[in-house]
Amino acid sequence: MLAKESVEKSFTHNTSSDISNRHLLILYGSQTGCAQDIAERIYRQARRRHFKARVYPMDDYERANLINERLVIFICSTTGQGDEPSNMRKFWKYLLRKNLPNDILNQMKFAVFGLGDSSYVRYNWPAKKLLKRLLQLGAQNILPRGDGDDQHYLGIDGALDPWLKNLWEIIMEQYPLTPNLEVLSDDILLPARFRVEFIDQKFDENKKKTNDDEVYARLVKNERVTAHDHFQDVRHIELDIDGAELKYAPGDVAVIRPKNLSEEVNEFIKMMNLSDIADDAFILIPNDEDHKIPPHWNFPLTLRKLFEDYLDIFSTPRRSFFEFLKFFVTNEDHIEKLKEFCSAEGQDDLYAYNQRVRRTIDEVLQDFSSANIPLEYIFDMFPEIQPRQFSISSSLKAHPGQIHLTVAIVKYKTKLQKPREGVCTKWLSGLVPDECFIPISISRGTMGLPASTSTPIILIGPGTGVSVMRAFLEERIYEGATEIRIEITIIKTSGNNILMRDN
Numbered sequence: 001m002l003a004k005e006s007v008e009k010s011f012t013h014n015t016s017s018d019i020s021n022r023h024l025l026i027l028y029g030s031q032t033g034c035a036q037d038i039a040e041r042i043y044r045q046a047r048r049r050h051f052k053a054r055v056y057p058m059d060d061y062e063r064a065n066l067i068n069e070r071l072v073i074f075i076c077s078t079t080g081q082g083d084e085p086s087n088m089r090k091f092w093k094y095l096l097r098k099n100l101p102n103d104i105l106n107q108m109k110f111a112v113f114g115l116g117d118s119s120y121v122r123y124n125w126p127a128k129k130l131l132k133r134l135l136q137l138g139a140q141n142i143l144p145r146g147d148g149d150d151q152h153y154l155g156i157d158g159a160l161d162p163w164l165k166n167l168w169e170i171i172m173e174q175y176p177l178t179p180n181l182e183v184l185s186d187d188i189l190l191p192a193r194f195r196v197e198f199i200d201q202k203f204d205e206n207k208k209k210t211n212d213d214e215v216y217a218r219l220v221k222n223e224r225v226t227a228h229d230h231f232q233d234v235r236h237i238e239l240d241i242d243g244a245e246l247k248y249a250p251g252d253v254a255v256i257r258p259k260n261l262s263e264e265v266n267e268f269i270k271m272m273n274l275s276d277i278a279d280d281a282f283i284l285i286p287n288d289e290d291h292k293i294p295p296h297w298n299f300p301l302t303l304r305k306l307f308e309d310y311l312d313i314f315s316t317p318r319r320s321f322f323e324f325l326k327f328f329v330t331n332e333d334h335i336e337k338l339k340e341f342c343s344a345e346g347q348d349d350l351y352a353y354n355q356r357v358r359r360t361i362d363e364v365l366q367d368f369s370s371a372n373i374p375l376e377y378i379f380d381m382f383p384e385i386q387p388r389q390f391s392i393s394s395s396l397k398a399h400p401g402q403i404h405l406t407v408a409i410v411k412y413k414t415k416l417q418k419p420r421e422g423v424c425t426k427w428l429s430g431l432v433p434d435e436c437f438i439p440i441s442i443s444r445g446t447m448g449l450p451a452s453t454s455t456p457i458i459l460i461g462p463g464t465g466v467s468v469m470r471a472f473l474e475e476r477i478y479e480g481a482t483e484i485r486i487e488i489t490i491i492k493t494s495g496n497n498i499l500m501r502d503n
Contacts, residue, residue, distance in 0.1 A: 022175055025069050026055040029076040029088025029126065033383050035115055037318045038160065039075045040380075044320075045168065048184040050177060054290045058091035069108055071171070072139075074130060077115040080446055082122020092126075095133050106138035109174075111167055113146035115156055123147070142170050154351055157319060161344065186342070189327045192376035193291040194284045201281045201300050214257070214296075215244040216437040217403065222428070225406075233409040234464060235429060236393075239438060242401030248392055250471040251445035254403055255387045256438060258424035260314060265307045268362055272373070278304045284379070294384065303375075311382040314360045314423055321361065322350065324373075324381045331370035338368070357414040388424040389443060393467030395474035403440070406467035453479055 024046045028039035039055050046053035058076075066072075079085050084092050112134075114127020124147050131145050143166055152158030177183070184190075221238035239254075248254075269278045281300035284293050293299075297310060307313055319342075326338035340346040341353070353359065361382060365371055373381065394404030409429050410422025431438070449472055450457070461469040 022049075022051045023070060024051040024053045024171075025061075025072045026053060027058045027061055027072060027074050027091070028055070029058050029085040029091070031077050031079040031085040031386075033312075033386050034156065034318070035075045035077040035085070037320055037383065038113065038115075038156070039073075041320050041323075042073055042075070042164070044190055045164070047190055048186075048188075049168070049172065050181055050184075051175075056292075057087040059087045059089065060292070061091065063091060063094045067104055067107070071175075072108055072110045073167070074110060074112045074127075074134075075115070076112070076126045076130060078117070078120075078122070078124055078126055082120065082125035083446060084126045086443060088126065092130070095130075095137070100137060102136060103138040105134060106140075108134075108139040109142050110134055110139050111141065111143040111146075113148065113160065113163055115148040115150075117150040119151055123149075142174070143167055154347055155355060157347060161347070186323070191287055192374070192380055193288070194286055194293070194376055194379050196282050196375045197285055198277070198280050198282045199300055213441040214439050215241060215246050215441070217241045217244070217246075217440045219431050219433050219436045219438060220402075222431055222433055233411070233429065235405075235407045235409065237405040237407055237428065239403045239405070239440065240401060241403055241440075246403075246440075246442060248396055248403070248442045249445075250392075250395055250449055250475045251447035251468055252392050253389045253443040253445050254392050254405055255389050255441045255443050256424060256428075257387045257440075258385060258427045260308050260312075260385070260423065261427060261430070262308055264314065264362075265304060268307060268313055269304060271362070271365065274303055278302060310384055311378070312361075312385045312423065313382055314362055315383060316355060316358050317361045317364055317381075318383070319350070321364070321381050322354075324377060325364075325368060325371060328373045328377070329368050329370045330372070331368075334368045334370050357416050358420045359416065363416075363418075385423065387441075391445070391465070391468040391471075393470045395471050395478055397478040398474040404467075404470075406464045406470075408464045449475060 026039045026042050026046070028035045030036040030039075036057070043053045043055040058074075076088055077085050112127050112131045114124035116124035116127070127145060127147070131141065135141060143163070146159055146163035148156035148159045150156065172183075217239035219237070220240050221236065223236045224233055225236045226232055226234045269275055279302050281302055283299050283301075284297075286293065294310070298305075301310075322338055322341045326335065326342060329335055329338060341350040354364070390405045390407060392403055393406045394402060396402075407425055407428055409425045410420075411426075412420050414420055428438075445468075447468065453476060457472065459469040459472060461467070
């Protein structure tokens with residue numbers, strides 16, 4: 001393990017007047033964590049260039065302060081059919097206010113990078129709309145918009161790397177360093193965002209903490225609806241929300257915050273040589289006032305609970321993970337391989353090793369077995385478990401106090417021997433009715449029923465997409481529609497994959 005003193009000495013944060021004007025704000029909108037990872041990468045690159053950098057989700061930033069910002073980098077992903085990610089929507093709504101003067105942001109210089117998939121019609125719409133609106137409000141764009149594309153053979157990084165290179169060339173030209181300062185090398189380890197402090201206090205296993213919009217719903221049914229010899233395991237799940245102030249309409253989406261399986265976490269703890277302290281309570285202390293602890297984390301925590309509830313240790317690691325990992329391995333072969341993965345020339349090899357086969361953090365650490373990661377750095381290296389979204393397959397009017405879901409269990413093969421499994425659906429598939437409570441919230445959907453029950457509707461829902469169709473039909477029947485004509489065209493089917501037979 002790298003001594004804490006040597007980590008601190010490796011990075012000196014200059015607070016002199018030489019860098020008093022070097023302030024950079026990084027705002028991101030992220031649905032799955034990818035945009036957040038990029039924003040945090042830019043934050044680290046900014047610190048190496050002696051900027052006082054801050055990074056926030058757009059909706060967590062105090063929007064009234066935007067008029068005081070001089071340099072802002074926006075990173076925003078795309079969700080649904082060209083929609084803004086959930087933690088950007090309040091910020092975007094604020095920017096659309098008609099009473100904002102068209103010169104309100106004329107002091108701001110900015111750049112925008114979008115994440116999307118070019119196979120969709122509304123490719124990178126949030127980034128395109130954001131750039132256009134910022135220009136309308138008087139802000140000055142310093143760099144052409146970057147368009148990250150999942151379809152690129154290197155994924156988002158295919159567009160991100162050249163965009164970042166151009167970004168820093170422009171910024172450093174406009175904000176040059178004084179002669180006594182230089183850009184810090186990538187071989188210098190930056191300080192961690194948090195420090196871990198163990199305390200003499202018991203962890204309360206029964207204490208539950210949620211986000212403001214979440215409730216704990218009791219699982220009442222978890223039934224496989226495809227035949228056991230069918231390749232796809234699809235579940236009909238029913239949740240009891242009776243008494244909770246949770247309302248939804250047909251077309252809305254259930255947002256579930258999953259957990260890692262305890263038996264897999266136990267194996268991970270053993271591999272990390274953390275068994276002796278896995279159940280000791282600790283708190284986190286930010287090393288900078290701008291580093292925020294997730295509000296729904298239930299402190300004091302234990303490492304076991306941290307890995308079960310909050311950190312996505314079975315996700316495919318992003319590039320930043322390898323950039324940190326190279327500091328914590330001791331084997332010479334491991335050091336050389338990680339340096340290669342972190343270089344511009346090694347991106348093809350990294351993609352083949354990591355993203356293409358969907359290798360997990362757990363598996364990478366098994367391969368690089370000489371790694372010994374200091375506790376404080378796991379919060380920089382391991383991403384937070386992201387909520388998953390599922391279309392609701394019930395009408396609240398037809399099923400008061402209930403939410404129904406139709407969930408396909410994710411399991412598939414790559415070139416690796418072990419099948420890939422979805423963290424959330426694997427967890428859901430093993431839950432026992434009446435014994436489990438699931439943290440859930442509602443996200444408003446992009447589809448809805450016409451106001452008139454006589455308006456014809458054409459519904460197309462292949463596979464589990466039929467779930468929202470069920471919700472629409474139940475709503476119409478409850479509202480007293482007497483003439484519902486259902487025409488079903490089956491392209492290919494067999495008796496063992498019919499998901500719904502409601503009469």
